[in-house]
Amino acid sequence: MKLPTDAVFYMEINGKQLNQKINWQKLNPLLHELSKKSKEKSSWNDYSKTGIKYDATQYHYASFNDSLTTYTTHFIIDNKAKFEEFVNSIKKKGLETSKKKNYSYVDIHDNIFVAWNNDRAVLSMISYSKPYKALEWDAAADSAVAVVDSAAVVVDSAYVVEPELPFDYKEEIVSLKDEIKYLKENIKENNKEITRIQKDIKYLEKNHKYPKENVDTQHSDEAAEAIPKIENWENEEYAVDSSYQKELDSMRIENFKIVKKLAEEKFDQYFSSNLEIEVPKAMLSFRDPNSDAFVYTDYGRMVNDGIYGKMMKRFEFGQFFRNAYDSNSYYNLYFEKDKVKLVNNYQHKNPGIQKTISSVYKGKKNKKLAALINDKSIGYYVMNVNGAKCFDMMYDLLQDSGEGEYKKEMELMMETMKIVLDEEAITKIAPGNGIFVLNELKSKKVEYTDYEYDADYNEKEVKKTKDVGVPNFTFAFATENEGYWNRVFNVMATNKHLAKKFSKTGNFYSFKDEKGGGYMDQLFFTVKDGIVYLTSSTDNITPQSQSEISKQWAKDSSKYPLSGRLDVQRLLIGLEKEFKTPSERKTLDLFRKNVGEVYYKTEVKGESVETEIDYNIKNSSENSLMYFFDLFDEIFKINESEKKPQIL
DSSP states (O other): OBOOTTEEEEEEEOHHHHHHHOOHHHHHHHHHHHHTTSSSOOOOOOTTOSSBOTTSOEEEEEEEOSSEEEEEEEEEBSOHHHHHHHHHHHSOTTOOOEEOSSOEEEEEETTEEEEEOSSEEEEEEEEEOOOOGGGOOSTTOOOSEEEETTTTEEEETTSOOOOOOOOOHHHHHHHHHHHHHHHHHHHHHHHHHHHHHHHHHHHHHHHSSOOTTOTTSOOOHHHHHTSOOOSSGGGSTTSOOHHHHHHHHHHHHHHHHHHHHHHHHHHHHHHTTTSOOBOOGGGGTTOOTTSSEEEEEEHHHHHHSHHHHHHHTTSTTHHHHHHHHOEEEEEEEEEOSSEEEEEEEEEESSHHHHHHHHHHTOOOOOHHHHTTOOTTOSEEEEEEOOHHHHHHHHHHHHHTOOSOTTHHHHHHHHHHHHHHOOHHHHHHHOOSEEEEEEEEEEEEEEEEEEEEEOTTOOEEEEEEEEEEEEEEEEEEEEOSOHHHHHHHHHHHHHSTTTTTTEEEETTEEEEOOSSOOSSOSOEEEEEETTEEEEESOGGGGSOOOOOHHHHHHHHHHHHSSEEEEEEHHHHHHHTGGGOOSHHHHHHHHHHHHHOOEEEEEEEEETTEEEEEEEEEOOSOOSSHHHHHHHHHHHHHHHHHHHHSOOOO
């Protein structure tokens, strides 16, 4: 079976590796607790024994257009009886399993279907919404979905439609029974909502306002007693129009028929094949078989297709954005012992544009900026790119904009820009080397305006104060034209409108708000030794002593076009005073003990731009996969403890 041609997302889960990293003794209780929160409580306790072969590869893919969104998962079964038992425990109540020639399937919940045979299973989530002609700005726009006949059967170009079969009254009876079950499922919820609204109406008629206890109409028990009980509300003048309700139910049934038919067609196609999926080689270009998960995304089609593409067609320069987005991204995810690693490869679909983009990431190095990194810094972000090549990238995106009403004008404008703009002079102002260093967060009281309401909902302004984390930082970038920036800062300090806030002391220009109520007390600007500085403290421009570890950070920052680091633990310590409630404090303490550091680096690899993000963990979990489950479990316990009534 070939992967649908309109797939914009494809993922492989390396079950052989991931299953070895999962501690089911920890995960099972957590999943069981979460299942208790659902409306339809599941009776399933052991999620490690669902009949699914967890150590096999899983395949996921998704596609969408202006009316249809599908997400499909393929996995292997190692115990059919156990799997059917699991499906029966989670499927929608009252729905029976449908038996087909070479597989069985059932509607788990609304638009989620699962089908299986002896050793394979497919989960399909399908969402359909009828396309509106009013939104089709391009009269010639071709929709991938066409609605035909009274049953509103949808034919999607990605699927093969079987020839129409003779009318089968038995099948029609089954379909009508399904409609009845679907309507019964919705009656209960509809009645609850209608009753709530009727209570609101009666309370407003009597009191001319909502209860004071809660203005969002979710009344307390005391307020509910004040509301007169409504008998036979169906006969009230405010009852929902039955014809309108029937129309809504009819639309739901029509949509359900459509997605059900599409699900059956997908299942028929798959279970009639050799049960293997043929994936285009282009999607697997950067797949690492040793990663725990691999993901491919067609970002260009995600943005440019469907309603987004139609919107951009309305703009004269919409093709420029379509060109900019027209790319693929590939991700390899690794759950290692002490860190999570994500490697992304970005590749533009146009080889020429990709070559220009890659050239942007080949800039000069600047060690002066790296000297600003120190042991105590919370984090930093460094860029060493080629500023001149940014112009070439913009030219390529504008020139390759296809035929359009203003194509000739655009070409002329591009030539004029190349003549008028002195790119070399512009890039000397800022060649492409910059750094942002966050040294620490200092606590500061700031004043802010809040609003309170009296019993009659009259608004009143109230001045309050709160503690916030104010960053002590340095932003600096290289320049080959110091005189230009000195003139810029000098104009700020001497201009009659700006001089009230800008001033010069020694070699530093400073900005200070007269009111002093903002987050930043004062900002300083200066130019020194080919570097332009913007900082919250004049001490920050002096190179700090570096240990072996910070020397390595500085070395990496000079090595890569883009790189960065963030100590999340130290960041949370700086934000400590912004957490007020007991629950927030408990959560903060939990994160401070467990969060780690993030490292980031980007460079050109072959015909792509590769970015690696590493998150180092800091707790006793078996591995970085269980780290997230352990952390979530602790947060879940904190939230549950807050819901329990306090014993006085």
